[in-house]
Amino acid sequence: DAGVxxxxxxxxxxxxxxxxxxxxxxxxxNSLFWYRQTMMRGLELLIYxxxxxxxxxxxxxxxxxxxxxxxxxxxxxxxxxSEPRDSAVYFCASHDKGYSNQPQHFGDxxxxxxx
Amino acid sequence: xxxxxxxxxxxxxxxxxxxxxNCTYSDRGSQSFFWYRQYSGKSPELIMSIYxxxxxxxxxxxxxxxKASQYVSLLIRDSQPSDSATYLCVVGEAGNMLTFGGGTRxxxxx
Numbered sequence: 001d002a003g004v005x006x007x008x009x010x011x012x013x014x015x016x017x018x019x020x021x022x023x024x025x026x027x028x029x030n031s032l033f034w035y036r037q038t039m040m041r042g043l044e045l046l047i048y049x050x051x052x053x054x055x056x057x058x059x060x061x062x063x064x065x066x067x068x069x070x071x072x073x074x075x076x077x078x079x080x081x082s083e084p085r086d087s088a089v090y091f092c093a094s095h096d097k098g099y100s101n102q103p104q105h106f107g108d109x110x111x112x113x114x115x
Numbered sequence: 116x117x118x119x120x121x122x123x124x125x126x127x128x129x130x131x132x133x134x135x136x137n138c139t140y141s142d143r144g145s146q147s148f149f150w151y152r153q154y155s156g157k158s159p160e161l162i163m164s165i166y167x168x169x170x171x172x173x174x175x176x177x178x179x180x181x182k183a184s185q186y187v188s189l190l191i192r193d194s195q196p197s198d199s200a201t202y203l204c205v206v207g208e209a210g211n212m213l214t215f216g217g218g219t220r221x222x223x224x225x
Contacts, residue, residue, distance in 0.1 A: 042218065043159070095211050103149050108158050109158050
């Protein structure tokens, strides 16, 4: 059974460029989460979706960040324009909302470097 | 603001010893608790979950929960160098959300 799939694994780009991160959740999971991890701040929840609908985006740092989930098998996190302080590892995780108290499953992450 | 507190470490133990990792949480109503392990450069992976007071054992791992004290711990018996990683204490909240501790870095020395 395939896990959460994220792409790209690594992204290096210059500041000001648009960055799009992609995530395919585990089939059948109806909750999807985007996290950012840095040494200074640890793991931070950016936004999460239930049944493709954004529920809580209070963790999104600023308007430069946006996330979409057009269908149950795909989500994107976009940064436009990107800045060096956005450099971090971005994780996507999914969960089956029908099974409360069960853990989230994480993808391998996208390591983003903004020069 | 719900908080999960862990000592950042590093916690250094010799190979074969017991490693004890501790965590406190602020929300008294929390019902689910997890320990995730994260190797450097990798994603967090679930190693233990616990929902009721007491101990839960799985191989070399034992999770302990004391809701009255709002305290969770993870014991690793017969520690191996391959156990060297950051261990994240995670508390489940309403709406399937998780609150992560900052993690404790464990180093097991051969």
